[in-house]
Amino acid sequence: MKTQKSSEEKSRKRSKLDWLKLRFKIWQLPKKVSASEWADESRYLDIKMSAEPGRWRTERTPYLKGIMDALTDRMVEEITIKASTQVGKTESILNMLGYVMDQDPGPALLVMPRKEDAKTISSDRVKPMIELSPALSKHLTGYDDDITNFSIAIDRMTLYMAWAQSPAALAGKPIRYLFLDEINKYPPFSGKEADPIKLATERTRTFWNRKIVKVSTPTIEEGYISREYERSDQCKYYVPCPHCGKYQVLVFTQIKFPKDERNPETIKAKRLAWYECTECKKAITDTMKQKLMIKGKWIPEGCSINNKGKVKGKKNYTTHRGFWINALYSPWLTFSEIAAEFLSVKGRSELLMNFVNSWLAEEWKEKIEERKPEKLKKLALEYPAGTVPDGAIVLTAGVDVQLNHFYYVVRAWGVGYESWKIESALVESWEDIFLMFNKYYPSEIPGIEPFQVHLVNVDTGYHTTEVYDVCREWVGLARAIKGKQDLGGMLYKMTNLDKYPNGKNMPGGLKLYNLDVTLFKDKVARFINTGIEGTSKWHLPRDPSEMYLKQMCAEGKIIERGKRGPGREVWKKLSSHSMNNFWDCEIYATAAAEMLRVYALREEDKPKPVILKRPEKARKGGGWIRKQGDWSKRG
Ligand SMILES: [Zn+2]
Secondary structure (H helix, E strand, C coil): CHHHHHHHHHHHHHHHHHHHHHHHHHHCCCCCCCHHHHHHHHCEECCCCCCCCEECCHHHCCHHHHHHHCCCCCCCCEEEEEECCCCCHHHHHHHHHHHHHHHCCCCEEEEECCHHHHHHHHHHHHHHHHHHCHHHHCCECCCHHHECCCEEEECCCEEEEEECCCHHHHCCCCCCEEEECCHHHCCCCCCCCCCHHHHHHHCCCCCCCCEEEEEECCCCCCCHHHHHHHHCCCEEEEEECCCCCCEEECCHHHEECCCCCCCHHHHHHHCCCEEECCCCCCEECHHHHHHHHHHCEEECCCCEECCCCCEECCCCCCCEEEEEECHHHCCCCCHHHHHHHHHHHCCCHHHHHHHHHHHCCCCCCCCCCCCCHHHHHCCECCCCCCCECCCCCEEEEEEEECCCCEEEEEEEECHHHCEEEEEEEEECCHHHHHHHHHCCECECCCCCCCECEEEEEEECCCCHHHHHHHHHHCCCCEEEEEEECCCCCCCEEEEECCECCCCCECCCCCEEEEEEHHHHHHHHHHHHHHHHCCCCCEEECCCCCHHHHHHHCCEEEEEECCCCCCCEEEEEECCCCCCCHHHHHHHHHHHHHHHCCHHHCCHHHCCCCCCCCCCCCCCCCCHHHHHCCCHHHCC
């Protein structure tokens, strides 16, 4: 009896144990892995979207390990990634998403700048990632309705895709995981509508274990990503020199190449560039790079790392981790490719800005000092106004047309963008402008033929039809121009105004040249500033007028919060009633110089003395212009 009882008890105990075991099995937490370990184990790269298809390997981009693992760090709530375009930041977001779906599910939202971006990332990246990875595809429900353009519902969670321009899409259901990509392309905070980042973040409030990931390449200091990185612990990736062991952050200024080689293609093809250690000055080559990357460490602001890899310093306690990484760390780029890219964009501000943002992951700072008339006056040389100094090769002019008068500036150009103002004037009539068209400006150097203006840009803001007529009449000499704030990186863009009824362009018809005035103003401001710093290449004749000097200082650069991005630097009058006409004329004359490609002028283009002949014929005006008198022969 006793034995039977005990065996019954035993079996009851056993079944209780089994039940517990079963229960434990059901409820046990998934095997603890970090996001990077998960990616190495379970993420597969698509052959269509990746240069290196197949299983994901974190060791290819070791710096991404620290970034991805911040997601699985319980102390971290916010992650900011300020990075260049070629370091694998999108892949790291996808890896984090994959980890969430498989290991620690919760409602997730991925926000892109525009609707099209949200659709593309969903169809081209997220869906293929799920299909390719068995660890993820096992969570699919099999119901077609669960997968739409902007949402993917799997067994234990839903991932939503939204875009920053849609407040409705941003303010909705509670979200535990928030991924904000390319945040510098989000519409700027206007004050009227809510800041899209804040709006999306609101949705995470109910989750104590929320994670917010913000990613972007930087643009200007006022951009969202720079603001977020500033708020974080500001980690940088330190790698040790293979020669002396000194840990350092890789910066562009340490990329070196032979001094006598300036051809980007040669540098790239022959791999002539190297990285110079800041400590021992020895060369670190591309072949050494991968080894350094594996030994690298993320170090927050305020800490340092010694040659043995020991981190020192007091770390600020924060739940916000920030990572900054540039193209120098990328396994897909050589130091020579980076140097070559720099050399090919140097001196072209719009391309250089892209290089600084997208390759170096740094903010673009336009170096504009406030201009003062007294400072500007220092750029005056000894030559008198109206004469052309030694070195000048070609003359251009800019005309600002007002309601009942005109301003113009004539400027001479030489080798290496050196330039001299020849004259500036405020005149009353078109006749005075035609006089300038026909004028012979004597050279300072005896025996050199006098100069005439080669190209004049005339603003079409006022008296547009008249300006068009003048430009038709003086085709080849005068061009109709219109100032624009943004031409998508182009300095100027031509459109045909004269068309046949069938819409085809009339050959030889009138053209309108749209100028990106922001870029040209940046250019002129740079010319002036380098002049003030002492390496003068932008000159004025002796005794420049107060009016000219004052007008040249009438505008400054300010941040305008527009619709196109998180803020853009634009030129504005410093006070609403100040006059800026000569400043505009200088912009137009500089644009004319750019159109004539004065940057390509060489020493041998300089005029040589000849026996001076008195010019007999003036330039041909024509048509209605001649009717106004025989002034055109006065030249
Ligand atoms: Zn070294």
